[in-house]
Amino acid sequence: MQTLPSVSSCLKSTTVGSGMISVFITNLEKYNEGKLIGEWLELPTTPEKVKQFFKQIGIDSVNYKEFFLSGYKSSVYGITNYISENSNLNELNYLACKLDELNHDEMEIYEAAIDIGVNINSITDLINLTDNLDCFQCLYNISNEYDLGFYWIAESGCYSLKELGNLTNYFDYERYGHDVALEQSGTFYSGNYIYYTGEIFSSDYDGKSVPEEYNVLNYRRSLE
Template sequence: MAILEACVTNLGKYNEGVLAYERVTFPTDAETVQAALKKIGVDGIRYEEIFIADYDGSMPQLYEHLGEYESIDELNHLACVLSELDEDELAKFEAVMDSGEYTGSTKDLINLAQNLDSYNFYPDIHSEEDLGRMYIQELEAVQVPEHLIDYIDYEAYGRDVRINESGHFAPGGYVVGDNSFTEHYHGIEDIPDEQRVFSMPKLPIREQMAAYQEMAGRAAPPAERPAPRVDREDR
Protein backbone atom coordinates (compact mmCIF):
# COMPACT_ATOMS: atom_id res chain seq x y z
CA MET A 1 0.00 0.00 0.00
CA ALA A 2 1.20 3.51 -0.81
CA ILE A 3 2.23 5.84 2.01
CA LEU A 4 -0.37 8.42 0.98
CA GLU A 5 -3.51 8.44 -1.15
CA ALA A 6 -5.90 11.38 -1.43
CA CYS A 7 -9.49 11.56 -2.64
CA VAL A 8 -9.38 14.71 -4.80
CA THR A 9 -12.88 16.18 -5.10
CA ASN A 10 -14.47 18.91 -7.23
CA LEU A 11 -15.57 21.59 -4.74
CA GLY A 12 -17.92 23.40 -7.12
CA LYS A 13 -19.83 20.26 -8.05
CA TYR A 14 -19.92 19.21 -4.40
CA ASN A 15 -21.62 22.51 -3.56
CA GLU A 16 -24.13 21.72 -6.32
CA GLY A 17 -24.90 18.37 -4.73
CA VAL A 18 -22.76 16.25 -7.07
CA LEU A 19 -19.90 14.14 -5.71
CA ALA A 20 -17.13 14.01 -8.32
CA TYR A 21 -13.83 12.64 -7.06
CA GLU A 22 -10.75 10.70 -8.08
CA ARG A 23 -8.18 8.95 -5.89
CA VAL A 24 -4.58 10.02 -6.46
CA THR A 25 -1.62 8.08 -5.08
CA PHE A 26 1.43 10.09 -4.01
CA PRO A 27 4.17 10.57 -5.10
CA THR A 28 2.65 11.33 -8.50
CA ASP A 29 3.30 13.35 -11.64
CA ALA A 30 1.68 16.28 -13.45
CA GLU A 31 0.07 14.12 -16.12
CA THR A 32 -1.68 11.95 -13.53
CA VAL A 33 -2.97 15.00 -11.66
CA GLN A 34 -4.26 16.63 -14.85
CA ALA A 35 -6.04 13.44 -15.85
CA ALA A 36 -7.67 13.21 -12.41
CA LEU A 37 -8.81 16.83 -12.52
CA LYS A 38 -10.25 16.42 -16.00
CA LYS A 39 -12.11 13.29 -14.92
CA ILE A 40 -13.83 15.11 -12.04
CA GLY A 41 -14.65 18.15 -14.20
CA VAL A 42 -12.08 20.63 -12.88
CA ASP A 43 -11.05 22.51 -16.02
CA GLY A 44 -9.94 25.92 -14.76
CA ILE A 45 -12.94 27.57 -16.40
CA ARG A 46 -16.21 26.14 -15.14
CA TYR A 47 -14.70 24.56 -12.04
CA GLU A 48 -11.40 25.61 -10.48
CA GLU A 49 -11.45 24.55 -6.83
CA ILE A 50 -10.83 21.18 -5.19
CA PHE A 51 -10.72 19.73 -1.71
CA ILE A 52 -9.55 16.43 -0.25
CA ALA A 53 -12.55 14.42 0.91
CA ASP A 54 -10.54 11.56 2.40
CA TYR A 55 -7.04 10.15 2.85
CA ASP A 56 -5.74 6.60 2.90
CA GLY A 57 -2.39 4.84 2.96
CA SER A 58 -0.02 2.71 4.96
CA MET A 59 0.50 5.33 7.67
CA PRO A 60 -2.86 6.27 9.25
CA GLN A 61 -1.22 8.64 11.73
CA LEU A 62 0.01 10.74 8.84
CA TYR A 63 -3.30 11.63 7.27
CA GLU A 64 -4.84 12.35 10.65
CA HIS A 65 -2.76 15.53 10.51
CA LEU A 66 -3.79 16.53 6.98
CA GLY A 67 -6.73 18.77 6.15
CA GLU A 68 -9.28 19.21 3.38
CA TYR A 69 -7.56 22.05 1.57
CA GLU A 70 -3.96 20.90 1.38
CA SER A 71 -1.76 21.89 -1.54
CA ILE A 72 -1.37 19.06 -4.04
CA ASP A 73 2.23 20.13 -4.59
CA GLU A 74 3.00 20.01 -0.85
CA LEU A 75 1.36 16.61 -0.51
CA ASN A 76 3.47 15.35 -3.36
CA HIS A 77 6.66 16.81 -1.87
CA LEU A 78 5.86 15.25 1.51
CA ALA A 79 5.29 11.86 -0.13
CA CYS A 80 8.56 12.20 -2.07
CA VAL A 81 10.50 12.95 1.12
CA LEU A 82 8.88 10.02 2.96
CA SER A 83 9.49 7.65 0.06
CA GLU A 84 13.24 8.18 0.55
CA LEU A 85 13.13 6.97 4.18
CA ASP A 86 13.90 3.40 5.14
CA GLU A 87 11.73 1.27 7.43
CA ASP A 88 13.51 2.33 10.63
CA GLU A 89 13.28 6.02 9.72
CA LEU A 90 9.58 5.70 8.97
CA ALA A 91 9.07 4.08 12.39
CA LYS A 92 10.90 7.01 14.00
CA PHE A 93 8.78 9.46 11.98
CA GLU A 94 5.60 7.82 13.27
CA ALA A 95 6.87 7.90 16.85
CA VAL A 96 7.62 11.63 16.70
CA MET A 97 4.23 12.29 15.11
CA ASP A 98 2.63 10.43 18.01
CA SER A 99 4.38 12.82 20.39
CA GLY A 100 2.57 15.70 18.67
CA GLU A 101 5.70 17.57 17.63
CA TYR A 102 5.74 19.27 14.24
CA THR A 103 2.36 17.98 13.11
CA GLY A 104 0.40 21.24 12.80
CA SER A 105 0.68 21.53 9.03
CA THR A 106 2.02 19.83 5.92
CA LYS A 107 4.98 22.21 6.18
CA ASP A 108 5.70 20.92 9.69
CA LEU A 109 5.46 17.31 8.56
CA ILE A 110 7.89 17.90 5.71
CA ASN A 111 10.37 19.52 8.08
CA LEU A 112 9.93 16.68 10.54
CA ALA A 113 10.71 14.10 7.87
CA GLN A 114 13.86 16.09 7.05
CA ASN A 115 14.97 16.30 10.70
CA LEU A 116 14.84 12.71 11.90
CA ASP A 117 18.54 12.89 12.84
CA SER A 118 17.41 15.28 15.59
CA TYR A 119 15.70 12.41 17.42
CA ASN A 120 16.79 9.21 19.12
CA PHE A 121 14.36 6.33 18.85
CA TYR A 122 14.41 3.14 20.90
CA PRO A 123 11.85 0.71 19.41
CA ASP A 124 12.12 -1.86 22.23
CA ILE A 125 11.48 0.59 25.07
CA HIS A 126 7.81 0.76 26.07
CA SER A 127 7.78 1.67 29.78
CA GLU A 128 9.63 3.75 32.34
CA GLU A 129 11.10 0.55 33.78
CA ASP A 130 12.42 -0.40 30.32
CA LEU A 131 13.86 3.08 29.98
CA GLY A 132 15.56 2.97 33.38
CA ARG A 133 17.14 -0.42 32.65
CA MET A 134 18.43 0.76 29.29
CA TYR A 135 20.04 3.88 30.72
CA ILE A 136 21.70 2.05 33.62
CA GLN A 137 22.55 -1.34 32.15
CA GLU A 138 23.16 -0.54 28.47
CA LEU A 139 24.08 3.14 28.31
CA GLU A 140 25.75 3.07 31.76
CA ALA A 141 24.41 6.51 32.61
CA VAL A 142 24.96 5.70 36.30
CA GLN A 143 27.76 3.53 37.66
CA VAL A 144 26.17 0.95 39.99
CA PRO A 145 28.18 -1.71 41.86
CA GLU A 146 27.31 -5.18 40.59
CA HIS A 147 26.10 -6.38 43.96
CA LEU A 148 23.51 -3.55 44.07
CA ILE A 149 22.21 -3.87 40.52
CA ASP A 150 19.17 -5.92 41.58
CA TYR A 151 18.09 -3.26 44.08
CA ILE A 152 17.69 -0.40 41.63
CA ASP A 153 14.22 1.09 41.20
CA TYR A 154 14.40 1.19 37.40
CA GLU A 155 10.89 2.52 37.01
CA ALA A 156 11.54 5.55 39.23
CA TYR A 157 14.84 6.25 37.49
CA GLY A 158 13.23 5.89 34.07
CA ARG A 159 10.46 8.28 35.08
CA ASP A 160 13.03 10.92 36.05
CA VAL A 161 14.86 10.42 32.76
CA ARG A 162 11.70 10.78 30.70
CA ILE A 163 10.64 13.95 32.53
CA ASN A 164 14.09 15.56 32.39
CA GLU A 165 14.60 14.96 28.67
CA SER A 166 10.91 15.40 27.68
CA GLY A 167 10.81 11.97 26.05
CA HIS A 168 7.69 10.23 24.75
CA PHE A 169 6.45 6.65 24.73
CA ALA A 170 4.86 6.02 21.33
CA PRO A 171 3.21 2.75 20.26
CA GLY A 172 6.43 1.88 18.43
CA GLY A 173 8.85 2.73 21.21
CA TYR A 174 10.52 5.61 23.06
CA VAL A 175 11.55 8.81 21.25
CA VAL A 176 13.44 11.87 22.45
CA GLY A 177 14.69 14.97 20.63
CA ASP A 178 18.12 16.59 20.96
CA ASN A 179 17.06 20.20 20.26
CA SER A 180 18.93 20.38 16.93
CA PHE A 181 15.78 20.70 14.79
CA THR A 182 16.35 22.95 11.75
CA GLU A 183 13.65 24.24 9.42
CA HIS A 184 14.75 23.29 5.92
CA TYR A 185 11.42 23.69 4.13
CA HIS A 186 9.89 27.18 4.21
CA GLY A 187 7.10 26.93 1.65
CA ILE A 188 6.07 25.91 -1.84
CA GLU A 189 8.93 27.90 -3.35
CA ASP A 190 11.30 25.27 -1.88
CA ILE A 191 9.66 22.37 -3.72
CA PRO A 192 11.84 21.06 -6.60
CA ASP A 193 10.33 21.76 -10.01
CA GLU A 194 9.98 18.07 -10.83
CA GLN A 195 7.82 17.57 -7.73
CA ARG A 196 5.39 20.40 -8.55
CA VAL A 197 2.55 18.53 -10.18
CA PHE A 198 -0.57 20.70 -9.90
CA SER A 199 -1.89 22.52 -12.94
CA MET A 200 -5.24 22.77 -14.64
CA PRO A 201 -5.94 20.35 -17.53
CA LYS A 202 -4.91 21.54 -20.96
CA LEU A 203 -8.17 21.55 -22.90
CA PRO A 204 -8.42 21.50 -26.68
CA ILE A 205 -9.59 24.83 -28.18
CA ARG A 206 -13.05 23.42 -28.94
CA GLU A 207 -13.54 22.31 -25.32
CA GLN A 208 -12.27 25.68 -24.06
CA MET A 209 -14.78 27.53 -26.24
CA ALA A 210 -17.62 25.29 -25.08
CA ALA A 211 -16.65 25.88 -21.46
CA TYR A 212 -16.53 29.66 -21.90
CA GLN A 213 -19.87 29.62 -23.68
CA GLU A 214 -21.39 27.64 -20.84
CA MET A 215 -19.96 30.10 -18.32
CA ALA A 216 -21.32 33.01 -20.32
CA GLY A 217 -24.74 31.36 -20.33
CA ARG A 218 -24.66 30.99 -16.57
CA ALA A 219 -23.63 34.59 -16.05
CA ALA A 220 -26.19 36.14 -18.44
CA PRO A 221 -29.19 37.76 -16.70
CA PRO A 222 -32.56 36.18 -17.41
CA ALA A 223 -34.36 37.66 -20.43
CA GLU A 224 -36.72 40.44 -19.49
CA ARG A 225 -40.38 39.66 -19.98
CA PRO A 226 -42.59 42.34 -21.57
CA ALA A 227 -44.62 44.26 -19.05
CA PRO A 228 -48.25 43.17 -18.87
CA ARG A 229 -50.55 45.34 -20.95
CA VAL A 230 -52.91 47.50 -18.96
CA ASP A 231 -55.89 48.97 -20.77
CA ARG A 232 -56.61 52.47 -19.62
CA GLU A 233 -60.15 53.80 -19.55
CA ASP A 234 -60.90 56.51 -22.04
CA ARG A 235 -61.38 59.77 -20.42
Protein backbone atom coordinates in the same frame (compact mmCIF):
# COMPACT_ATOMS: atom_id res chain seq x y z
CA MET B 1 -35.21 20.67 -3.37
CA GLN B 2 -32.54 18.26 -4.58
CA THR B 3 -30.70 16.44 -1.81
CA LEU B 4 -26.98 16.09 -2.39
CA PRO B 5 -25.47 12.71 -1.44
CA SER B 6 -23.17 13.03 1.55
CA VAL B 7 -19.46 12.99 0.85
CA SER B 8 -18.98 10.40 3.59
CA SER B 9 -21.33 7.93 1.93
CA CYS B 10 -19.25 8.12 -1.23
CA LEU B 11 -15.97 7.66 0.64
CA LYS B 12 -17.14 4.51 2.42
CA SER B 13 -17.74 2.75 -0.86
CA THR B 14 -14.32 3.57 -2.22
CA THR B 15 -11.18 1.51 -1.67
CA VAL B 16 -8.01 3.44 -0.83
CA GLY B 17 -4.80 2.20 -2.40
CA SER B 18 -1.30 1.85 -1.01
CA GLY B 19 -0.01 5.39 -1.56
CA MET B 20 1.77 7.21 1.26
CA ILE B 21 -1.15 9.64 1.28
CA SER B 22 -4.55 9.24 -0.39
CA VAL B 23 -6.89 12.19 -0.88
CA PHE B 24 -10.46 12.15 -2.13
CA ILE B 25 -10.74 15.08 -4.54
CA THR B 26 -14.22 16.42 -5.20
CA ASN B 27 -15.21 18.73 -8.06
CA LEU B 28 -16.40 21.79 -6.11
CA GLU B 29 -18.49 23.43 -8.83
CA LYS B 30 -20.22 20.14 -9.67
CA TYR B 31 -20.83 19.73 -5.94
CA ASN B 32 -22.48 23.16 -5.83
CA GLU B 33 -24.64 22.08 -8.77
CA GLY B 34 -25.88 19.13 -6.75
CA LYS B 35 -23.60 16.44 -8.17
CA LEU B 36 -21.06 14.57 -6.09
CA ILE B 37 -18.18 13.79 -8.44
CA GLY B 38 -14.80 12.77 -7.08
CA GLU B 39 -12.20 10.04 -6.83
CA TRP B 40 -9.31 8.94 -4.65
CA LEU B 41 -5.88 10.13 -5.75
CA GLU B 42 -2.81 8.41 -4.39
CA LEU B 43 0.31 10.40 -3.58
CA PRO B 44 3.07 10.65 -4.58
CA THR B 45 1.98 11.09 -8.17
CA THR B 46 2.97 12.88 -11.38
CA PRO B 47 1.60 15.85 -13.38
CA GLU B 48 0.54 13.46 -16.15
CA LYS B 49 -1.51 11.33 -13.78
CA VAL B 50 -3.10 14.43 -12.25
CA LYS B 51 -4.02 15.69 -15.71
CA GLN B 52 -5.83 12.43 -16.48
CA PHE B 53 -7.35 12.29 -13.00
CA PHE B 54 -8.87 15.76 -13.30
CA LYS B 55 -10.39 14.87 -16.66
CA GLN B 56 -12.10 11.92 -14.99
CA ILE B 57 -13.80 14.15 -12.42
CA GLY B 58 -14.65 16.91 -14.89
CA ILE B 59 -12.10 19.57 -13.96
CA ASP B 60 -11.06 21.17 -17.25
CA SER B 61 -9.60 24.55 -16.14
CA VAL B 62 -12.30 26.31 -18.23
CA ASN B 63 -15.80 25.59 -16.95
CA TYR B 64 -14.75 23.64 -13.88
CA LYS B 65 -11.62 24.73 -12.06
CA GLU B 66 -12.20 24.36 -8.33
CA PHE B 67 -11.94 21.29 -6.12
CA PHE B 68 -11.62 20.41 -2.46
CA LEU B 69 -10.31 17.47 -0.47
CA SER B 70 -13.32 15.77 1.04
CA GLY B 71 -11.37 12.85 2.47
CA TYR B 72 -7.81 11.86 3.26
CA LYS B 73 -6.04 8.78 4.56
CA SER B 74 -2.44 7.76 5.04
CA SER B 75 -0.43 4.66 5.81
CA VAL B 76 1.79 6.88 7.99
CA TYR B 77 0.67 7.46 11.57
CA GLY B 78 -0.48 10.98 12.45
CA ILE B 79 -0.27 12.53 8.98
CA THR B 80 -4.00 13.10 8.48
CA ASN B 81 -4.22 15.24 11.63
CA TYR B 82 -2.56 18.01 9.62
CA ILE B 83 -4.53 17.69 6.35
CA SER B 84 -7.66 19.73 5.66
CA GLU B 85 -10.02 20.18 2.73
CA ASN B 86 -8.01 23.20 1.62
CA SER B 87 -4.54 21.64 1.84
CA ASN B 88 -2.17 22.39 -1.03
CA LEU B 89 -1.97 19.39 -3.36
CA ASN B 90 1.57 20.22 -4.48
CA GLU B 91 2.68 20.39 -0.86
CA LEU B 92 1.01 17.08 -0.04
CA ASN B 93 2.74 15.49 -3.02
CA TYR B 94 6.05 16.92 -1.79
CA LEU B 95 5.44 15.35 1.62
CA ALA B 96 4.45 12.01 0.08
CA CYS B 97 7.63 11.97 -2.03
CA LYS B 98 9.77 12.69 1.05
CA LEU B 99 8.03 9.93 2.99
CA ASP B 100 8.52 7.50 0.13
CA GLU B 101 12.29 7.97 0.47
CA LEU B 102 12.40 6.82 4.11
CA ASN B 103 13.47 3.29 4.95
CA HIS B 104 11.68 1.17 7.57
CA ASP B 105 13.76 2.31 10.56
CA GLU B 106 13.54 5.97 9.52
CA MET B 107 9.78 5.67 9.13
CA GLU B 108 9.43 4.33 12.67
CA ILE B 109 11.45 7.26 14.02
CA TYR B 110 9.37 9.63 11.89
CA GLU B 111 6.07 8.31 13.24
CA ALA B 112 7.39 8.38 16.80
CA ALA B 113 8.52 11.98 16.28
CA ILE B 114 4.97 12.90 15.24
CA ASP B 115 3.72 11.23 18.41
CA ILE B 116 6.23 13.25 20.48
CA GLY B 117 4.99 16.38 18.71
CA VAL B 118 8.10 18.54 18.92
CA ASN B 119 8.11 21.26 16.21
CA ILE B 120 5.11 19.70 14.43
CA ASN B 121 2.24 22.05 13.67
CA SER B 122 1.68 21.87 9.91
CA ILE B 123 2.36 20.04 6.64
CA THR B 124 5.42 22.28 6.28
CA ASP B 125 6.76 20.93 9.57
CA LEU B 126 6.05 17.35 8.49
CA ILE B 127 8.10 17.91 5.34
CA ASN B 128 11.00 19.39 7.27
CA LEU B 129 10.82 16.56 9.81
CA THR B 130 11.94 14.07 7.14
CA ASP B 131 15.31 15.88 7.05
CA ASN B 132 15.66 16.15 10.83
CA LEU B 133 15.40 12.56 12.00
CA ASP B 134 18.94 12.78 13.33
CA CYS B 135 17.49 15.04 16.05
CA PHE B 136 15.89 11.93 17.54
CA GLN B 137 17.60 9.04 19.28
CA CYS B 138 16.27 5.49 19.11
CA LEU B 139 17.06 2.94 21.82
CA TYR B 140 16.19 -0.41 20.29
CA ASN B 141 14.40 -3.22 22.12
CA ILE B 142 13.35 -0.98 25.00
CA SER B 143 9.60 -1.27 25.13
CA ASN B 144 8.61 -0.07 28.63
CA GLU B 145 9.67 2.11 31.54
CA TYR B 146 11.42 -0.74 33.37
CA ASP B 147 13.58 -1.48 30.32
CA LEU B 148 14.39 2.21 30.00
CA GLY B 149 15.38 2.57 33.63
CA PHE B 150 17.49 -0.58 33.53
CA TYR B 151 19.22 0.62 30.36
CA TRP B 152 20.29 3.97 31.80
CA ILE B 153 21.35 2.53 35.16
CA ALA B 154 22.88 -0.82 34.25
CA GLU B 155 23.79 -0.72 30.55
CA SER B 156 24.49 2.83 29.39
CA GLY B 157 27.71 3.27 31.33
CA CYS B 158 26.43 6.48 32.93
CA TYR B 159 26.57 4.96 36.40
CA SER B 160 29.00 2.67 38.19
CA LEU B 161 27.12 -0.30 39.60
CA LYS B 162 30.18 -1.20 41.69
CA GLU B 163 29.91 2.09 43.54
CA LEU B 164 26.23 1.52 44.19
CA GLY B 165 26.96 -1.90 45.64
CA ASN B 166 23.97 -3.71 47.19
CA LEU B 167 21.77 -0.66 46.58
CA THR B 168 21.23 -1.94 43.05
CA ASN B 169 19.02 -4.68 44.53
CA TYR B 170 16.58 -2.04 45.73
CA PHE B 171 16.60 0.24 42.74
CA ASP B 172 13.20 0.96 41.18
CA TYR B 173 14.10 0.78 37.49
CA GLU B 174 10.52 1.29 36.37
CA ARG B 175 10.04 4.51 38.30
CA TYR B 176 13.39 5.82 37.14
CA GLY B 177 12.48 4.97 33.55
CA HIS B 178 9.18 6.78 34.01
CA ASP B 179 10.98 9.93 35.15
CA VAL B 180 13.48 9.72 32.27
CA ALA B 181 10.70 9.38 29.70
CA LEU B 182 8.93 12.42 31.14
CA GLU B 183 12.10 14.50 31.22
CA GLN B 184 13.02 13.58 27.64
CA SER B 185 9.44 13.68 26.31
CA GLY B 186 10.20 10.27 24.85
CA THR B 187 7.79 7.67 23.55
CA PHE B 188 7.71 3.89 23.34
CA TYR B 189 6.99 2.96 19.76
CA SER B 190 7.05 -0.36 17.94
CA GLY B 191 9.15 -2.07 20.62
CA ASN B 192 11.70 0.75 20.89
CA TYR B 193 12.16 3.98 22.84
CA ILE B 194 12.58 7.21 20.88
CA TYR B 195 13.26 10.68 22.23
CA TYR B 196 14.11 14.16 21.02
CA THR B 197 17.75 15.10 21.64
CA GLY B 198 17.09 18.82 21.75
CA GLU B 199 19.02 19.66 18.58
CA ILE B 200 17.71 22.55 16.52
CA PHE B 201 15.69 21.61 13.45
CA SER B 202 16.79 22.78 10.02
CA SER B 203 14.03 24.31 7.90
CA ASP B 204 14.99 23.89 4.27
CA TYR B 205 11.37 24.22 3.15
CA ASP B 206 9.78 27.58 3.95
CA GLY B 207 6.19 26.52 3.36
CA LYS B 208 5.79 28.86 0.41
CA SER B 209 7.56 27.55 -2.68
CA VAL B 210 7.26 23.82 -3.35
CA PRO B 211 10.29 22.69 -5.39
CA GLU B 212 9.35 22.39 -9.06
CA GLU B 213 10.06 18.66 -9.28
CA TYR B 214 7.27 17.95 -6.77
CA ASN B 215 4.62 20.17 -8.35
CA VAL B 216 1.72 18.25 -9.87
CA LEU B 217 -0.96 20.91 -9.82
CA ASN B 218 -0.14 23.39 -12.54
CA TYR B 219 -3.07 24.06 -14.84
CA ARG B 220 -0.97 25.27 -17.70
CA ARG B 221 1.21 22.19 -17.60
CA SER B 222 -1.24 19.56 -16.36
CA LEU B 223 -4.56 20.32 -18.02
CA GLU B 224 -3.90 21.89 -21.38
